[in-house]
Amino acid sequence: MEKLKDALDFSDFSKAERxxxxxxxxxxxxxxWLGTGSFAKTVMIQFLxxxxxxxxWNTIGGYGGQVELGKAQYVGIGAYTVAxxxxxxxxxxxxxxxxxxxxxxGYSFAIGYPLFRLKGHYFAIATICTSLVLKDIFDNWxxxxxxxxxxxxxxxHPDFVYMQFKSDTYYYFFIMALFYIxxxxxxxxRKSKLGYQLRMIKDDEDAAESLGIDIRWCKIKAYSIASAxxxxxxxxxxxxxxxxxxxxxxxLSLSIKIALMAMLGGAASLWGPIIGAAFLVPLDRFLxxxxxxxKGLTGIDFMIYAALIxxxxxxxxxxxxxxxxxxxxxxx
Amino acid sequence: MSFLTVExxxxxxxxxxxxxxVSFTIEEGEIIGLIGPNGAGKTTLFNCIVGYHRPDSGKVTxxxxxxxGMKPFxxxxxxIGRTFxxxxxxxxxxxxxxxxxxxxxxxxxxxxxxxxxxxxxxxLALDGVKDYYINELPIAIQRKVGLARTLATKxxxxxxxxxxxxxxPKEIEDVVELLRRLNNTKKITLFLIEHIMEMxxxxxxxxxVLDYGEKIAEGLPADIVRNENVIKAYxxxxxxxxx
Ligand SMILES: Nc1ncnc2c1ncn2[C@@H]1O[C@H](COP(=O)(O)OP(=O)(O)O)[C@@H](O)[C@H]1O
Ligand SMILES: [Mg+2]
Numbered sequence: 001m002e003k004l005k006d007a008l009d010f011s012d013f014s015k016a017e018r019x020x021x022x023x024x025x026x027x028x029x030x031x032x033w034l035g036t037g038s039f040a041k042t043v044m045i046q047f048l049x050x051x052x053x054x055x056x057w058n059t060i061g062g063y064g065g066q067v068e069l070g071k072a073q074y075v076g077i078g079a080y081t082v083a084x085x086x087x088x089x090x091x092x093x094x095x096x097x098x099x100x101x102x103x104x105x106g107y108s109f110a111i112g113y114p115l116f117r118l119k120g121h122y123f124a125i126a127t128i129c130t131s132l133v134l135k136d137i138f139d140n141w142x143x144x145x146x147x148x149x150x151x152x153x154x155x156x157h158p159d160f161v162y163m164q165f166k167s168d169t170y171y172y173f174f175i176m177a178l179f180y181i182x183x184x185x186x187x188x189x190r191k192s193k194l195g196y197q198l199r200m201i202k203d204d205e206d207a208a209e210s211l212g213i214d215i216r217w218c219k220i221k222a223y224s225i226a227s228a229x230x231x232x233x234x235x236x237x238x239x240x241x242x243x244x245x246x247x248x249x250x251x252l253s254l255s256i257k258i259a260l261m262a263m264l265g266g267a268a269s270l271w272g273p274i275i276g277a278a279f280l281v282p283l284d285r286f287l288x289x290x291x292x293x294x295k296g297l298t299g300i301d302f303m304i305y306a307a308l309i310x311x312x313x314x315x316x317x318x319x320x321x322x323x324x325x326x327x328x329x330x331x332x
Numbered sequence: 333m334s335f336l337t338v339e340x341x342x343x344x345x346x347x348x349x350x351x352x353x354v355s356f357t358i359e360e361g362e363i364i365g366l367i368g369p370n371g372a373g374k375t376t377l378f379n380c381i382v383g384y385h386r387p388d389s390g391k392v393t394x395x396x397x398x399x400x401g402m403k404p405f406x407x408x409x410x411x412i413g414r415t416f417x418x419x420x421x422x423x424x425x426x427x428x429x430x431x432x433x434x435x436x437x438x439x440x441x442x443x444x445x446x447x448x449x450x451x452x453x454x455x456l457a458l459d460g461v462k463d464y465y466i467n468e469l470p471i472a473i474q475r476k477v478g479l480a481r482t483l484a485t486k487x488x489x490x491x492x493x494x495x496x497x498x499x500x501p502k503e504i505e506d507v508v509e510l511l512r513r514l515n516n517t518k519k520i521t522l523f524l525i526e527h528i529m530e531m532x533x534x535x536x537x538x539x540x541v542l543d544y545g546e547k548i549a550e551g552l553p554a555d556i557v558r559n560e561n562v563i564k565a566y567x568x569x570x571x572x573x574x575x
Contacts, residue, residue, distance in 0.1 A: 006442075193436045193445070196425075200433045203422040207478075210382070210416070212408040212437035212485050268424075 007188035014328075017271070028176055032169050041168045045240070047281045048175040049233050054262040054273025055182045056229025060222040061259055062267035063195055065202030067120075070127030071258045073134040074227040076250035077104045078234025080138070083150040083244050086162060093163040097235040104231035108224040116219045128252060135250035149245025152238065163239045171240050178232060186270055189225070198222055199268065230258070253302065257284070260305055264312055266321025275320050280305075333396055335360040335521060336489060341380050341390035343373070343545075350376040351387070352545040358489075363515055363522040365536030365553070367529070369566050372542040374525045375417055378491055382407045382414050394489070408437065413487025417494045417525070419478045421467045427477050428453065428462040434484030452484045456510065472503045483514075490514065492524040496531050504528065508535050533557065541566065 010018055031044060053071065061068045081100030085091035091099075111130050118126050139147045155164040165171060189195050197218050200208040209215055238244050248254075257280065265276025287301040316322040334357035343351040350373040358364050366374050379385040381392050383404045392400045399407055404414075425433070431449035432442075439445050453459050456476055466474055475495055482490065492511075496504045508531060514520045526532040532539060533553040541549040541556060543565040549556055556562055 002441075191442055193440050193442070196429065196433050196436055196445075199425055199429070203424040204420040206384070206404075206416065207420060207481075208433070209384075209404040210408060210414050211434045211481060212405050213433070214403070214405045 003188055006191050007184040010187065032172055038168060041172055043282055043285055045168065045172055045175055046285070047277050048172075048179045049236060050258070050261055050277040050281050051274045052175070052179055052182045052233045053230055053258045054265065054277055055186050056226040056233075057258050057262045058186065058226075058267060058269075058273050059189060059198070059229075060219065060226045062262055062269070062272065063190065063202065064198040064219055064222045065268075066219060066223075067124040067259070068127050068223070068226070069124050069252075069255050069259055070129075070131035071226065071230050072250045072252065072254040073131040074104045074108070074230040075234035075237065075254060076134060076138065076246065077107060077227075078231030078236075079238040079244045079249045080144060080150070080234075081231075082235040082238040083152055084144060086152055086238075087150060092161045093235070093239055094161070097232065100231045100235045101228045104227045105224045108227035109220060112220040112223045116216045116223070128255070131250065131255055132252060135246045138246040138250060145245070147246060149243060149248075152242045154242060164242070171236075175236055175240075178236065182229060182232075183270070183274075190270060194218060194221060202268070256302075256305065260309060264308060264319050266319035267317075269318070269321045272319055272321045279320070334358065334393075335362075335395060336381075336523070337391075337393040338377075338381065339391045339393075341377065341392070342388045343376050343380050343385055344388050349545045351380060351542075354390075354542070354545075354547050356540055356547065356550060358521060358523060360488075360521055361515070361519060363511070363535055363537050364524070365532040365539040366523065366525045366542065367527075367532055367539060367556075367566070368542035373545040374542055375493055376545075377542065378414060378493055378525065382412055382491065408485055408487070411486070411488040412491065413482040413485055413489070414491040415475075415478045415482050415493055415495055417497070419466075419474055421474065423465050423467045426463050426465055427458060427469070427480075430466065430477060431481045431484045434481035437485040449484055452480050456480050456483075471498050472500075475499070475507075479510075487520065489521045489523065492522065494525055494527055496526060496528050504531055507531075511535055 010021065032041065053075070057068060057071055060066050078097070078100040081103055082093060082096040085096035085099065086093070115123060115126055115130070138144055144150065152164075155162060156166075158165045158167075158170060163174065197208065197213045200211065200213060201215055201218060205215055234249060237249065241248070261276035261280045262273040263276070264280060265274065265278075266272030284301065287304065312319055316326065318325070336358040338357070339355050341351050341354045342349070354377060366377070368374055376385065380387040380390075383399070383402045383406065386401045390400070391398065394407070394410055394412065397410065399410060402410070428446075428449055431452055432445045435445040435448035435452070439448070450459070450462075453462055456479070458473070458476060458480055461469060461473060466477060469477070479492070479495065496507050499507065511522055511524070512535065515522055524532070524536070536553055539551065539553050539556045540547060541559075541562050543561075548561045548565060549559045551559070
């Protein structure tokens with residue numbers, strides 16, 4: 001009860017932020033009726049999905065300050081659990097998605113335990129490696145479709161058991177609901193004991209340890225929360241795309257995009273991942289369609305991302321939200 | 333049974349023996365000073381007790397329990413609080429949030445932690461700076477914040493590493509006052525590394541002296557300043573004559 005109150009309580013934010021949140025929410029609600037066409041709706045769905053990924057990353061990466069670059073493996077776990085359970089055993093989404101979360105959490109504990117012996121760059125590299133290994137396994141594992149991936153059987157009518165719809169509007173509202181659950185959860189998380197402890201770990205690990213904080217255990221907990229968030233998004237991707245393969249769910253570029261969006265928008269802030277996704281998802285789409293057709297230009301999008309990372313970390317490590325706060329402080 | 337028993341602690345940093353067979357005991361309620369020249373191994377000894385280092389040999393017993401090699405978070409939960417010689421100047425959390433983290437050591441509830449933190453801040457006259465970040469504060473206040481967040485974990489043994497260094501005489505006076513009060517009213521046992529002799533001699537009931545990793549003397553402050561070995565190693569003739 002207390003937790004629910006914390007989750008829904010935004011009163012420690014400034015008035016401008018609260019009004020911003022209301023306007024943004026109204027916009028999300030009426031968006032499907034604005035007549036913007038199907039392309040805009042696809043972009044909006046991607047935006048909400050990546051916001052959700054970024055919020056998850058923010059627990060360990062933002063509040064905990066651990067540069068985590070392997071979130072894609074959990075997209076894969078979430079997506080494959082939903083897809084395979086449906087294809088093999090006709091298990092409804094509402095069972096397979098929670099199963100995906102549980103598998104992601106179990107897996108995150110198993111690899112988090114050794115991973116968090118490492119610090120700094122070593123940790124970052126190790127997260128990349130574990131994700132690449134999992135992708136390699138799936139690329140070669142014929143039982144799960146290997147590199148060809150898995151196709152989901154298509155249902156003609158709106159189906160709330162398997163969450164399959166012809167119209168994107170259904171998916172739009174579904175991912176929006178997940179987005180708000182994520183947002184409320186994070187609003188609670190930032191005020192929770194774990195949230196405080198992670199921020200202390202980020203600031204000063206030695207001091208954190210002297211204050212009774214079991215650093216490794218805290219990091220593992222945050223890492224598994226992040227993984228659960230991302231697995232939910234992965235499950236959504238399976239029913240939304242109706243086709244998944246290792247390349248679309250477990251690629252390194254996906255891990256980097258997730259981390260980059262949160263960092264660009266503002267790590268360790270509730271709004272950061274949302275701002276980052278609002279900025280990068282359209283850019284990603286634009287670069288994809290613009291450069292996709294031109295031979296030899298693939299990869300330029302990553303150069304642009306790399307440049308963005310450098311600009312952000314040099315100018316304001318706390319991202320776009322950090323810049324906004326800087327100006328607000330100066331204004332006062 | 334003593335409150336804290338340290339037996340034959342050895343810590344060897346690859347040839348450099350920072351602690352060599354150090355033994356002593358502390359009783360509940362005491363104020364003990366730890367002195368010695370720079371590099372004598374004082375901080376290392378603290379780290380061996382609270383668990384930042386695992387001693388190569390030796391044993392640490394706290395309130396009857398063997399805590400040798402326990403992690404720092406675990407020794408903190410046993411009731412040992414420690415502050416750092418060099419406090420990291422951080423930018424991520426306010427003073428109140430820092431102290432709340434300490435209070436979260438004993439509760440899961442945010443409002444309880446907040447209440448406890450405010451109580452400690454009030455007690456140390458820090459309520460005026462509760463919304464500042466550590467990097468925005470002068471060093472004397474930073475050290476007090478370091479002390480406050482440790483106190484919020486409710487230690488029964490408080491180990492302070494040069495808490496008065498960098499402070500002016502007036503500020504040192506305040507710290508001495510505060511330490512006495514913590515010892516008197518809160519019944520916290522104090523173990524302090526100090527460089528400023530006036531302060532150690534004034535506040536400690538007993539003093540332990542380290543030199544090149546070895547304990548060279550232990551006793552009442554008045555005896556320590558007259559101890560031959562201590563004078564040679566550390567104090568210099570002048571100081572002894574001055575007293
Ligand atoms: N982590 C470490 N690794 C190697 N040598 C260390 C380490 N910590 C301290 N030392 C060395 O041990 C000796 C004692 O250091 P320290 O305990 O910090 O002395 P003090 O606190 O009495 O000034 C010094 O020579 C120091 O260089
Ligand atoms: Mg020292």
